[in-house]
Amino acid sequence: MQAFLILMIPFLGTSLGSAMVFFMRGKMNAKVEKLLLGFASGVMIAASVWSLLIPAIELSKEQDIAGWIPAAAGFLLGIAFLLLLDSLIPHLHKGSDTPEGMPAKLSRTTMLVFAVTLHNLPEGMAVGVTLAGALLGNTGITLAGAFILSVGIAIQNFPEGAIISMPLRSEGTSRRRAFTYGVLSGIVEPLGGALTILLAECITRILPYMLAFAAGAMIYVVVEELIPESQNGKHSNIGTIGVALGFTLMMVLDVALG
Numbered sequence: 001m002q003a004f005l006i007l008m009i010p011f012l013g014t015s016l017g018s019a020m021v022f023f024m025r026g027k028m029n030a031k032v033e034k035l036l037l038g039f040a041s042g043v044m045i046a047a048s049v050w051s052l053l054i055p056a057i058e059l060s061k062e063q064d065i066a067g068w069i070p071a072a073a074g075f076l077l078g079i080a081f082l083l084l085l086d087s088l089i090p091h092l093h094k095g096s097d098t099p100e101g102m103p104a105k106l107s108r109t110t111m112l113v114f115a116v117t118l119h120n121l122p123e124g125m126a127v128g129v130t131l132a133g134a135l136l137g138n139t140g141i142t143l144a145g146a147f148i149l150s151v152g153i154a155i156q157n158f159p160e161g162a163i164i165s166m167p168l169r170s171e172g173t174s175r176r177r178a179f180t181y182g183v184l185s186g187i188v189e190p191l192g193g194a195l196t197i198l199l200a201e202c203i204t205r206i207l208p209y210m211l212a213f214a215a216g217a218m219i220y221v222v223v224e225e226l227i228p229e230s231q232n233g234k235h236s237n238i239g240t241i242g243v244a245l246g247f248t249l250m251m252v253l254d255v256a257l258g
Contacts, residue, residue: 002143003131003197006150007190010123013154014189017161018182021175024166031238036159037230038242041222043156044123045243046250048215051149052126055133055141056211062140063205070208077209078216082122086224089118116164116185119225121192122217123153128193129210135197136204148257152250157186 056074057067090104090111099111106114127150133141165182169175196210230239 003135006131006143006147007124007127007193009147009150010127010153010157010189011186013157014120014161014164014186015183017158017163018165018179018186020162021165021169021178021182024162030233031235033163034230034235034239035242036163037226038239038244039246040156040160040242041226041230041239042243042246042248043152043250044218044222044226044246046247046254047126047149047152048218050251050254051130051145051152052211052215052218055130055145056208056215058140059133059211060208063208065208071212074209074212075216075219078122078213078218079220080216081213082118082217082220082224085118085121089114113164113181113185116160116182117188119221120157120186120188122214122221123157124189124192125196125210126214126218127153127189128196129207129214131193132197132199133207133211136207144257145254148253152253153189155249156246157189161186 053071053075056071060067060070086100088102090099090101090106100115104111127146130141130146130149131143134143134146161182164185165178168178168181173181196214199210227239227243230236230242
């Protein structure tokens with residue numbers, strides 16, 4: 001039951017953020033959007049380091065493996081995996097009129113949702129693999145640590161949910177439908193987390209690689225999508241402030257409570 005609740009926390013964050021479409025009118029303020037994008041980036045960077053890469057290195061050493069091998073290999077595989085998905089799945093980034101991925105006859109809204117869903121996958125994997133480590137025992141990873149990571153991602157998902165639903169509303173989508181699309185984009189997180197737990201429980205030895213893999217996938221999203229959007233156009237310093245705030249918050253949560 002505890003594991004299920006931890007898996008659902010990030011999804012709740014996305015849903016609550018998407019619900020902001022019912023309370024906000026017009027377009028989201030550009031400065032606020034940059035701040036939220038930067039904040040999300042900072043949270044994901046800190047989570048990748050303290051909740052995923054450092055535990056991967058420590059667990060590798062306990063298995064008498066050089067700590068840098070699983071960390072480096074898993075990290076690069078995570079980057080490659082998201083790069084492959086980005087190249088195959090048809091999707092459209094906000095503010096762009098050129099679809100990416102394989103050609104497909106899909107609506108603009110559907111491809112926008114695909115883009116966000118694709119980038120939510122690493123977050124579910126991150127929570128799932130951390131939970132797996134806690135459930136397996138003797139890994140140095142605790143349920144408290146998994147909970148802190150889940151809460152941190154949920155905090156990051158709240159503004160991300162608003163960033164999904166508000167632009168869809170601005171493009172003419174009804175509030176209810178924009179909210180639904182935002183919620184649907186987050187379903188992949190508990191599903192991806194559950195699948196990751198099943199895989200990790202089958203092969204304990206690859207857990208360090210899976211932790212690093214999730215970190216690589218999350219960093220790919222930050223570098224490919226979040227930071228470029230937060231730095232685009234005027235007031236890029238606001239995005240930088242958001243990164244600092246998000247990174248600091250997640251670091252404090254993980255170090256103080258993990």
